[in-house]
Amino acid sequence: MNHQFLNFIFSHGDLVQMILFVSLFFISWTIENIYGVFFNYRKWKHAFINAPFIITNLPGQLLLGVAFVGVIRWTSIHHFGLLYSFHIEKNHVLLFLTTFILLDFGEYIYHVFMHKTKTLWRFHLVHHSDKIVDISTTLREHPAENLIRLSFTLLWIFFTGAIFWAILLRQIIQVFTTMFAHINYRLPEKMDIIIGCIFITPNLHQVHHHYQMPYTNCNYGDVFSFWDRLLEHSKSYPARI
Numbered sequence: 001m002n003h004q005f006l007n008f009i010f011s012h013g014d015l016v017q018m019i020l021f022v023s024l025f026f027i028s029w030t031i032e033n034i035y036g037v038f039f040n041y042r043k044w045k046h047a048f049i050n051a052p053f054i055i056t057n058l059p060g061q062l063l064l065g066v067a068f069v070g071v072i073r074w075t076s077i078h079h080f081g082l083l084y085s086f087h088i089e090k091n092h093v094l095l096f097l098t099t100f101i102l103l104d105f106g107e108y109i110y111h112v113f114m115h116k117t118k119t120l121w122r123f124h125l126v127h128h129s130d131k132i133v134d135i136s137t138t139l140r141e142h143p144a145e146n147l148i149r150l151s152f153t154l155l156w157i158f159f160t161g162a163i164f165w166a167i168l169l170r171q172i173i174q175v176f177t178t179m180f181a182h183i184n185y186r187l188p189e190k191m192d193i194i195i196g197c198i199f200i201t202p203n204l205h206q207v208h209h210h211y212q213m214p215y216t217n218c219n220y221g222d223v224f225s226f227w228d229r230l231l232e233h234s235k236s237y238p239a240r241i
């Protein structure tokens, strides 16, 4: 990849994520129209119900965006955080992979907390209350949960000492994986088994959106699915439904 392209990505991180989000949204929308599992609902109406969450979550994003810059700058100046104790700063590939895994584990812990704590579940329930899970469900997050999630991520970045470019690169990948998990489409069984060994698939995340226990409290993974297997939270879709 040439340097100018990388420089553009790192200096316009928010813009890159937005362009990627909009492009993937429309690609996913088209895939859902052709290969979707659920058809018996009003897709546009459903999307218009979820769309206002973009606006209600904007103040939190802007407010904590400033805090993110401050924390990332402070940890990199002071070489503070778990990642610095590994002494892998010069090996960019290893640093990125380690950062990615650590941040993903942080998202995992956060997600389990949102389910297991009564007060937090009230906010997270908004995401789960979508009766049909499709690409617009990715937008559906209570503003308070948005603030809690960003604050937790900020704290996690502080303790891990994750550096800016690795966080940004992960966020760009995360735009893709979050949308992939929610798309109204199912992978063929064999492909789901292979990809699902490492990554969260739409098939796996659909189980997480099931309205009944114990399915709601399983498959918490954000990008990687192996945390669920390691911590015995992994489940396949109930055969009956």
Ligand SMILES: [Zn+2]
Pocket (backbone or CB within 6 Å): 111, 115, 124, 128, 208
């Ligand atoms: Zn959940």
Ligand SMILES: [Zn+2]
Pocket (backbone or CB within 6 Å): 127, 182, 205, 209
């Ligand atoms: Zn979800």
